[in-house]
Amino acid sequence: MLANLGYGALIIALMVCIYGIGAALYGVIREKNVWVNSARNAMLLTAPLITLSVVAIVILLIDGNYELDYVASVTSNSMPLYLKITALWGGQAGSLVFWSWLMSLFASAVTLRRWDRDREFLPWVIIIVLVTLTFFLCLNIFLENPFARLWQMSGGLIVKSMLPPSGAMLYMQSDGNGLNPLLRHFGMIFHPPMLYLGFVSFVIPFAFALAALITGRTDDRWIRITRRWTLVAWLFLSLGLVLGSRWAYDVLGWGGYWGWDAVEISALMPWLSGTAFLHSIIIQEKRNMLKQWNMALIILTYDLVIFATFLTRSGVLSSVHAFAQSAIGPLFFAFIALTFLVSIALLMHRWNDLKSDSHMTSLFSREALFLLNNLLFMGILVVCFWGVIFPLLSEVFTGQKVTVGPPYYKAASGPLFAGLLLLMGVAPLAAWGRSTYKTLGRAIWKPAIFAIIGIGWAIVEGVKNPWALLGFGLCALVTGVIVEEFWRGARARQRTKGENFVLALWRLAGRNRRRYGGYIIHLGVVFMALGIIGIELFQTNTQATIAQGEQITLDGYVLKYEKLSIFDTEDRRNIARAVVHVYKDGRFVQELYPRRDFYYESQQQMTIPGVRSTWEDDLYIILVEWEPVSAESATFKVFRNPLINWLWFGAIIFMLGALAAALPEKEGIVQIRQVKHSEYSTAKV
Amino acid sequence: MxxxxxxxxxxxxxxxxxxxxxxxxxxxxxxxxxxxxxxxxAQYFLTVDELSAKSTSLINRDIRISGAVLGDTIHYDTETFVLEFDIAHVPGDNNEIEAQGGLAAVLHAAVENPDLNTLHVVYSGVKPDLLRNEAQAIMSGRLGDDGIFYADELLLKCPSKYEEALPEQAES
Structure with missing residues (x-):
């Protein structure tokens, strides 16, 4: 019953979408506002309808209605409640509904904004959002129906169908398959939703960009409307990526935080183009340049978002994340091709209107360095894209499938990331318009002292690796620049306004949140870079089989194997849990419990490391094997991951900076500038 | 200004x-x-059959290979952390796998069929949780002069459950 209700709600939502598209089109062609308003109401209606469907799925999941194929495939009786709820996005069908649901919520939020000054965008934004939503709803209704039931035919064959086939009996299992143990983690609560929120919210700036192209209102109004959306989308996407990374670090067993897996890369790609977009719209706002480029970037980002959803959900590439092969691949491909071609055609159509009257003058001006930043982000994007499609290309052209692995990605993207780090230091020092290497040289000497101190300190600490020294130097440089920016700004305020330093610092950042939020994000990136340098270049490990009471040593750590207990849990796991005492420089510091869980229902095991985390490093112990009955001896693998916690700490700083930048600014001054600007651009037309 | x-x-x-x-x-x-x-x-993505057909020309090149794990052959030495097992040939092409009834069916058939080409694999490191009979092993490494595959990286997929419990032909 509930399943029918949920499915019915999806179908009605689809019809509402189609109506909305039609009404908006009719309204805009015939210039009848009534129809546009009706389309707007249709868009608002999708949210409660899809919400109903989502609620239905969640109730069915919690209740364990195993006659539903989806429920049986992603939940089981022994799963805790939170995992039953998160199973909504644990499989393909559910996660597509989840996607549509988030989309409808965002669409409603957009619909409810005040449209007085940009009424002409409204019907087109509605159409673009609803077309996207229609596509996802169609996937759910026709191909990946989470409400489809299982039926047993008279011959015994099990069939999946929404309606009962003739002569079939409802096939009711007493327990489900359960969620893959690898997904049974707290990361499951936040990682997929954050990633999806990021994906979905990038649809909004795309919709406005296309609306601007269609209506010919090619000033930067669309950017001003959507810049906070873009920041929010980017914040969620970043958060999703970092949470996934942390999850992998906790679960995958060797302390890996990023594996250059095809699915990880596909989620990284829209982030790369989105980050480039965030930077280059600043040039458009400040200098009225790069309009065509910004359009191209947001179109690219939108299609990369769809592509990423497709890759994670189609199983087209072999990857630890891809659980399923299904029929949705070709449809995704067709949708991406269609939206991309239409968008590019529109961009070509407006190409001349988007021509800028300003030109770059100096290679060392702020805008030129921003452009270089864009080039580097695009370079990394090309590296990723090339790596993902290379196996397909090589198969087509040489008949031999050749793949590229993590060494390729590291070698090709490493220098580009280093270049970005350098730019992060240099660009804030350059002036808009004109800036020569001389003025830049004068500005950089103070932060350069930071860099030299940083490198010197690393050498004293015993670092010899030249790449690490370069990395630490760049990190110190960027830190120096950021500190100087805050210092200079606050001092200037202190002088002119007579505020004390702390207040001046606070007001400075508060008055220009995007700029200073940006610096905080950069600082977060610096910390993350420290963590990455630490684990990539200085990770050490050892392994040994030892008897109880014996010990392993690694880099000043001594690990003593105390005992091991083996027991069953209520949720049908068998756990082998070792107790290891950790000594550092001869002093006892911590007791750790590396363990191995064996899931009876899926016959699958999962290794959970014992980890001691400090600012200096993580000591990461894995229980590999043990003597079955006596537990007399056990085998451990131990990793030391230097500086890794700076990666997580940096990520938190990063998010705080992004949050600060995304918060609404004090409107007053900005508003006046906006009006002046649009007057200026209309006057030109 | x-x-x-x-x-x-x-x-x-x-x-x-x-x-x-x-x-x-x-x-x-x-x-x-x-x-x-x-x-x-660059790594050559090969099947076990392809590897055995042109094994000499591929010695010491970077190879990525996948196959079905034969459960009985898994041997793990916890003193040296050396893991050894055999894999049986499975087709590399997705369409071919689909035509034969999906990955789970293909892996199952590969393990049951003693006539298929097999490859002996040596890997040193921690034994992965998912390594078991009928798992799909995806490895990168090199083929040695001795005909043994030395894997540096070992990825495993167990398609028999999770989201694919239903055989493909049961889809309505």
């Missing part, structure tokens, strides 16, 4: 050239980086 500066400068051909040269240099450097990294990081 800013606008007037840029308008004044816009018709400076030398300026434009400067940007074009800088851009071309940077793009060329990136292409060089991608090409050399591709060459260094």
């Amino acid at each position: 800013e606008e007037s500066i840029s308008i004044k400068d816009q018709s400076n051909p030398g300026n434009r050239l400067k940007f074009i040269i800088a851009g071309v240099l940077i793009v060329a450097a990136m292409i060089y980086l991608i090409v050399t990294s591709t060459k260094a990081g």
Whole structure:
């Protein structure tokens, strides 16, 4: 019953979408506002309808209605409640509904904004959002129906169908398959939703960009409307990526935080183009340049978002994340091709209107360095894209499938990331318009002292690796620049306004949140870079089989194997849990419990490391094997991951900076500038 | 103010050239980086059959290979952390796998069929949780002179459950 209700709600939502598209089109062609308003109401209606469907799925999941194929495939009786709820996005069908649901919520939020000054965008934004939503709803209704039931035919064959086939009996299992143990983690609560929120919210700036192209209102109004959306989308996407990374670090067993897996890369790609977009719209706002480029970037980002959803959900590439092969691949491909071609055609159509009257003058001006930043982000994007499609290309052209692995990605993207780090230091020092290497040289000497101190300190600490020294130097440089920016700004305020330093610092950042939020994000990136340098270049490990009471040593750590207990849990796991005492420089510091869980229902095991985390490093112990009955001896693998916690700490700083930048600014001054600007651009037309 | 500066400068051909040269240099450097990294990081994606057909020419090249794990052959030495097992041939092409009834069915058939080509694999490291009979092992490494595959990286997929419990033909 509930399943029918949920499915019915999806179908009605689809019809509402189609109506909305039609009404908006009719309204805009015939210039009848009534129809546009009706389309707007249709868009608002999708949210409660899809919400109903989502609620239905969640109730069915919690209740364990195993006659539903989806429920049986992603939940089981022994799963805790939170995992039953998160199973909504644990499989393909559910996660597509989840996607549509988030989309409808965002669409409603957009619909409810005040449209007085940009009424002409409204019907087109509605159409673009609803077309996207229609596509996802169609996937759910026709191909990946989470409400489809299982039926047993008279011959015994099990069939999946929404309606009962003739002569079939409802096939009711007493327990489900359960969620893959690898997904049974707290990361499951936040990682997929954050990633999806990021994906979905990038649809909004795309919709406005296309609306601007269609209506010919090619000033930067669309950017001003959507810049906070873009920041929010980017914040969620970043958060999703970092949470996934942390999850992998906790679960995958060797302390890996990023594996250059095809699915990880596909989620990284829209982030790369989105980050480039965030930077280059600043040039458009400040200098009225790069309009065509910004359009191209947001179109690219939108299609990369769809592509990423497709890759994670189609199983087209072999990857630890891809659980399923299904029929949705070709449809995704067709949708991406269609939206991309239409968008590019529109961009070509407006190409001349988007021509800028300003030109770059100096290679060392702020805008030129921003452009270089864009080039580097695009370079990394090309590296990723090339790596993902290379196996397909090589198969087509040489008949031999050749793949590229993590060494390729590291070698090709490493220098580009280093270049970005350098730019992060240099660009804030350059002036808009004109800036020569001389003025830049004068500005950089103070932060350069930071860099030299940083490198010197690393050498004293015993670092010899030249790449690490370069990395630490760049990190110190960027830190120096950021500190100087805050210092200079606050001092200037202190002088002119007579505020004390702390207040001046606070007001400075508060008055220009995007700029200073940006610096905080950069600082977060610096910390993350420290963590990455630490684990990539200085990770050490050892392994040994030892008897109880014996010990392993690694880099000043001594690990003593105390005992091991083996027991069953209520949720049908068998756990082998070792107790290891950790000594550092001869002093006892911590007791750790590396363990191995064996899931009876899926016959699958999962290794959970014992980890001691400090600012200096993580000591990461894995229980590999043990003597079955006596537990007399056990085998451990131990990793030391230097500086890794700076990666997580940096990520938190990063998010705080992004949050600060995304918060609404004090409107007053900005508003006046906006009006002046649009007057200026209309006057030109 | 800013606008007037840029308008004044816009018709400076030398300026434009400067940007074009800088851009071309940077793009060329990136292409060089991608090409050399591709060459260094390329791995041949092969099936067990393909490997046995042209084994001599592939010795000591980077190879990525996948096959069905034969459960009985798994041996793990906890003293030396050396893991050994055999894999049986499975087709590399997705369509071929689908035609034979999906990955689970293909893996099952591969393990049951004693006539298929097999490959002995040696890997040193921690034994992965998912390694078991009928799992799909995806490995990268090198083929030694002795005909043994030395894996540096070992990825496993167990398609028998999770989301694919239903055989494909049961889809309505």
